[in-house]
Amino acid sequence: MSTGSICCIPSFLLPLLTPALLPAQCDIERAKLLPPVNMPNASFGFDVAISGTTAVVGAPYHASVATNNGTAHVYEPVNGVWQHRFQIQAPDAAAYDNFGRAVDIDGDTLVVGSPRSAGNGVRSGSIYVFERVGAGWQFRQKLTDAPSTAQLGTSIALAGDTLVAGAPYSSNNQGAAYVYERAQGVWQLRGVFGPTAFTSNAFYGASVAVGDGLIAIGASNASVTASRSGMAWILERQGTVWQQTGYVYDPTGQAVDLFGDKISLFERTLAVGAPGAGTHGEVFAYGHDGVQFRPMDGGAGFGEPVDTGGAVALSANTLLTGDRSGWFHGTTTQSGTGNVKYWSLGRWRQAAGAQPASSDQADNIGCAVDIEYHLGIVGALGDDDRGADAGAAYVFEFPCGGYQLKPIEPAVAGQLNTIDVERAIRPFSLVLVGTFEGWIPIPGWLPTQGLRIANFAILTTLHQPTNPAMTFDVPVPAALQGFEVLVQAMELDTQALSNLQRVRFQ
Numbered sequence: 001m002s003t004g005s006i007c008c009i010p011s012f013l014l015p016l017l018t019p020a021l022l023p024a025q026c027d028i029e030r031a032k033l034l035p036p037v038n039m040p041n042a043s044f045g046f047d048v049a050i051s052g053t054t055a056v057v058g059a060p061y062h063a064s065v066a067t068n069n070g071t072a073h074v075y076e077p078v079n080g081v082w083q084h085r086f087q088i089q090a091p092d093a094a095a096y097d098n099f100g101r102a103v104d105i106d107g108d109t110l111v112v113g114s115p116r117s118a119g120n121g122v123r124s125g126s127i128y129v130f131e132r133v134g135a136g137w138q139f140r141q142k143l144t145d146a147p148s149t150a151q152l153g154t155s156i157a158l159a160g161d162t163l164v165a166g167a168p169y170s171s172n173n174q175g176a177a178y179v180y181e182r183a184q185g186v187w188q189l190r191g192v193f194g195p196t197a198f199t200s201n202a203f204y205g206a207s208v209a210v211g212d213g214l215i216a217i218g219a220s221n222a223s224v225t226a227s228r229s230g231m232a233w234i235l236e237r238q239g240t241v242w243q244q245t246g247y248v249y250d251p252t253g254q255a256v257d258l259f260g261d262k263i264s265l266f267e268r269t270l271a272v273g274a275p276g277a278g279t280h281g282e283v284f285a286y287g288h289d290g291v292q293f294r295p296m297d298g299g300a301g302f303g304e305p306v307d308t309g310g311a312v313a314l315s316a317n318t319l320l321t322g323d324r325s326g327w328f329h330g331t332t333t334q335s336g337t338g339n340v341k342y343w344s345l346g347r348w349r350q351a352a353g354a355q356p357a358s359s360d361q362a363d364n365i366g367c368a369v370d371i372e373y374h375l376g377i378v379g380a381l382g383d384d385d386r387g388a389d390a391g392a393a394y395v396f397e398f399p400c401g402g403y404q405l406k407p408i409e410p411a412v413a414g415q416l417n418t419i420d421v422e423r424a425i426r427p428f429s430l431v432l433v434g435t436f437e438g439w440i441p442i443p444g445w446l447p448t449q450g451l452r453i454a455n456f457a458i459l460t461t462l463h464q465p466t467n468p469a470m471t472f473d474v475p476v477p478a479a480l481q482g483f484e485v486l487v488q489a490m491e492l493d494t495q496a497l498s499n500l501q502r503v504r505f506q
Contacts, residue, residue: 033377039386072110
């Protein structure tokens with residue numbers, strides 16, 4: 001590591017520092033995950049999830065013990081090669097349960113939705129919780145709190161000790177979402193929520209996501225601006241309880257846009273898919289300003305889409321989208337595709353694709369996506385390698401983004417400050433953006449602010465690749481005392497930026 005004095009670059013040079021298209025090495029196909037055996041019509045890849053280096057793939061129509069009982073499959077790299085490790089199914093599997101319709105994983109906990117199971121009545125739905133024990137997975141708990149025909153487990157999201165599951169067919173398709181929290185190893189129901197407006201056939205719970213003290217719930221059939229234009233509701237933790245505090249929607253939404261069909265939260269950033277909008281669907285992004293979610297479109301702030309597609313996943317500053325009807329490399333019709341963008345200097349900027357080396361028509365690549373930092377997974381439920389419509393999934397590495405700059409505490413000018421950067425795998429610079437007195441808004445979050453960056457100062461440059469987690473000391477000039485600034489880490493070769501940290505130097 002070497003350090004140097006601050007050098008400032010005028011704002012009119014900033015567009016030159018962040019190219020519209022990052023280098024091709026920003027997407028690397030690591031593996032194609034196939035079902036362990038031939039399983040035609042299993043829809044393997046209907047839903048996917050990844051945590052660390054463990055990937056989970058749902059196959060809700062796999063007939064392992066009965067017609068369409070469904071299974072979920074765990075994959076991990078062994079000596080650098082991704083391998084099938086476990087097949088998971090319900091301990092009380094029955095025909096047409098569709099176990100694997102929704103999957104999620106966080107660390108050593110794995111959850112699977114089985115929306116058509118008779119957990120508490122006909123098609124009431126169930127959630128199955130598994131935990132990693134040693135080298136395997138063990139069943140821990142079955143959650144069955146929804147009434148008949150609700151189809152609990154159609155969607156599912158897990159973050160730490162918070163679990164939320166959608167039951168969009170509850171109350172004659174008005175829908176509901178069930179929030180659980182784990183206490184002393186046992187999952188307990190903490191609240192049941194539903195729409196308070198646009199309730200008719202809303203499909204509330206079509207999708208769910210958990211973030212930093214926030215939950216987002218898609219209601220893709222809600223008729224807000226047009227029939228089935230869709231919306232997403234927001235829950236916030238207030239003390240020890242969850243409260244529904246608002247919603248987002250596309251004010252220009254058209255009929256059958258299905259805004260909210262897919263949804264993702266990372267900390268306090270929200271992405272919403274509207275697969276029926278436009279030709280290939282549209283994706284919208286929002287940032288929470290401490291009071292409410294506001295559009296992160298980088299434009300006038302009126303909520304223009306930031307990408308095409310329907311499936312969405314967020315991690316750090318990275319947005320992964322999937323378009324199951326897209327054209328593979330522009331040539332193979334309706335094979336599907338994935339795409340990656342980074343939030344950089346107040347804009348969502350094109351970074352990489354997520355397209356496998358080969359594809360066939362109707363593979364439905366991008367039907368489901370997930371990402372955690374540098375690793376992403378993309379479902380392809382129509383792949384035929386293990387039988388007609390058996391399905392597949394692809395693991396990609398996105399090495400140009402997805403790392404995090406942790407809060408700088410304490411921040412004191414005129415001395416060394418400790419900096420923590422997580423998940424960095426390339427050389428990067430630590431940069432200071434916008435040296436202003438007083439409050440500095442994050443660029444692009446509010447309608448009238450746009451991109452307001454005056455200076456670009458390089459605090460330090462690391463010339464060697466860093467470890468996945470790194471702590472180092474940076475000298476901060478005394479002249480910054482009293483200034484509130486925005487700080488980011490920027491990769492040297494791609495100029496992709498990490499998350500922003502707001503810092504006031506004392």
